[in-house]
Amino acid sequence: DADVTQTPRNRITKTGKRIMLECSQTKGHDRMYWYRQDPGLGLRLIYYSFDVKDINKGEISDGYSVSRQAQAKFSLSLESAIPNQTALYFCATSDSLTTGTGTYNEQFFGPGTRLTVL
Amino acid sequence: DAKTTQPPSMDCAEGRAANLPCNHSTISGNEYVYWYRQIHSQGPQYIIHGLKNNETNEMASLIITEDRKSSTLILPHATLRDTAVYYCIVRVNSGYSTLTFGKGTMLLVSP
Numbered sequence: 636d637a638d639v640t641q642t643p644r645n646r647i648t649k650t651g652k653r654i655m656l657e658c659s660q661t662k663g664h665d666r667m668y669w670y671r672q673d674p675g676l677g678l679r680l681i682y683y684s685f686d687v688k689d690i691n692k693g694e695i696s697d698g699y700s701v702s703r704q705a706q707a708k709f710s711l712s713l714e715s716a717i718p719n720q721t722a723l724y725f726c727a728t729s730d731s732l733t734t735g736t737g738t739y740n741e742q743f744f745g746p747g748t749r750l751t752v753l
Numbered sequence: 754d755a756k757t758t759q760p761p762s763m764d765c766a767e768g769r770a771a772n773l774p775c776n777h778s779t780i781s782g783n784e785y786v787y788w789y790r791q792i793h794s795q796g797p798q799y800i801i802h803g804l805k806n807n808e809t810n811e812m813a814s815l816i817i818t819e820d821r822k823s824s825t826l827i828l829p830h831a832t833l834r835d836t837a838v839y840y841c842i843v844r845v846n847s848g849y850s851t852l853t854f855g856k857g858t859m860l861l862v863s864p
Contacts, residue, residue, distance in 0.1 A: 639796075668851070677840060677854030678797065685849060693851070725796050742789075742852060744796025 639745035658726030667709040668727040716752040762859040771828040775841030790837040
């Protein structure tokens with residue numbers, strides 16, 4: 636979805652380096668998420684933020700940190716990258732909509748960042 | 754979120770209906786069934802969601818059994834571009850709940 640952009644799209648780095656992955660959105664959504672995907676597996680939630688002042692750990696937050704600089708920006712950092720953090724990383728955004736079938740938050744995903752840690 | 758069970762892979766001929774099953778026998782009364790799909794290494798895409806009534810939109814139909822323990826996503830006329838991994842997810846329909854992705858079903862649509 637062009638409304639959610641991720642930079643860089645590909646990155647190769649070395650063990651021990653600090654890496655930052657950036658996500659920007661123009662959808663005006665309050666909620667933003669970071670996921671990682673390993674080959675053959677589904678996405679796993681790393682961190683999520685329901686508004687600028689809110690940060691929550693997901694299923695696999697160890698080794699990662701995040702920063703919500705503004706409503707539109709949510710960055711993921713690997714303070715000291717290790718090879719098992721090699722994965723495809725996705726950012727997503729959502730709003731909260733209330734309809735006749737309740738409140739739901741359809742998530743819109745970015746194109747992904749392929750990170751390789753050597 | 755409750756656990757779901759999906760077949761790891763399915764095949765479908767182009768132009769035919771693709772019926773993707775999902776078991777969610779431990780679903781709670783306040784949990785909805787969501788479907789997303791992921792086309793080769795792209796970000797997942799929302800398809801449809803429902804509680805207990807059957808739902809239809811421009812992409813697909815969702816059939817939920819009366820006991821809500823299983824559901825089927827139907828792509829009425831599958832095309833090659835529908836080849837993707839399809840994820841069935843159950844979650845509370847709250848603005849503050851998150852999605853938990855399993856391994857999904859790899860649907861291969863062939864000419």
